[in-house]
Amino acid sequence: MQGHRLILFTLFITVIHATKINFFDAYQEIVLVGNQSFIEANLIQLWVDVTECAPTPCSCYVEVNGLSGDPHHIDFLPGKPNKGYATITNLQPDTLYSFKLNCTGTDQTETRNIKTDYGRPSPPSDITFTLNSKRLQISWSRPLFPAGPIHNYRLTINTNSPIDNLPHDKLSYDITEDYVDGTEYKIVLVACNVNNKNEAVCSDANQGQATFIMGSTTTPPAGQTTTPTVPAGGTTTPTVPAGETTTKPNSSNIPSCSVAFLLFVFFFLVNNQVTY
Structure with missing residues (x-):
């Protein structure tokens, strides 16, 4: 009978001293002024308040849904052993995450679904x-x-x-x-x-x-040509293809009609010689 009473007393002591989770979120329990959210584009800081920790000191950790690695342990504040936080880093901006708080000495858990803030975009x-x-x-x-x-x-x-x-x-x-x-x-x-x-x-x-x-001059497309512009009063000089020459008239050449005239005069004088 005495043994049963001891077991019941032990269970009673364990129950009344079970760890109790009072607060779990991405901001401090008491908001003093303005927006004191700890939600950034690449990190979230989660705050907790637990009491009646068994065993002492309080020991809690956060699991992050979809991320591998060791759980993130709560760092309790000096002088306030029931209040603490965990900083979760290397998160993606504008992304929904699930955070689960576990503490020793209790089966109670708390889960928060929190979306990270907008971040710096890549350039256009x-x-x-x-x-x-x-x-x-x-x-x-x-x-x-x-x-x-x-x-x-x-x-x-x-x-x-x-x-x-x-x-x-x-x-x-x-x-x-x-x-x-x-x-x-x-x-x-x-x-x-x-x-x-x-x-x-x-x-x-x-x-x-x-x-x-864009350059100030352009090159005509293949197969097209440009026509040179002749200034007013100006002239253009024809281009002679390679291997060809141009012929200019020679002022010393005597026309064929002049040669016939000279032969006529010569024969006239011969036929009409004057004898002295």
């Missing part, structure tokens, strides 16, 4: 230039890794002020003035997200640069 891809009726059009494709819903694009042309009001579905921009041959356009194009803290997070500007320039 496939930047191209098209010359349409003397107007230059700049076109691009969405970032390959948007890291969230693209909020806007920011375009800088040469040293002009940035054009930052291009919406997420705008994938081209038309320059309003006519293009002048030989003019160089240097552009910087970035994609931007706005995260949950209302901060603009933009792609790397160094990876969004492109240059366009």
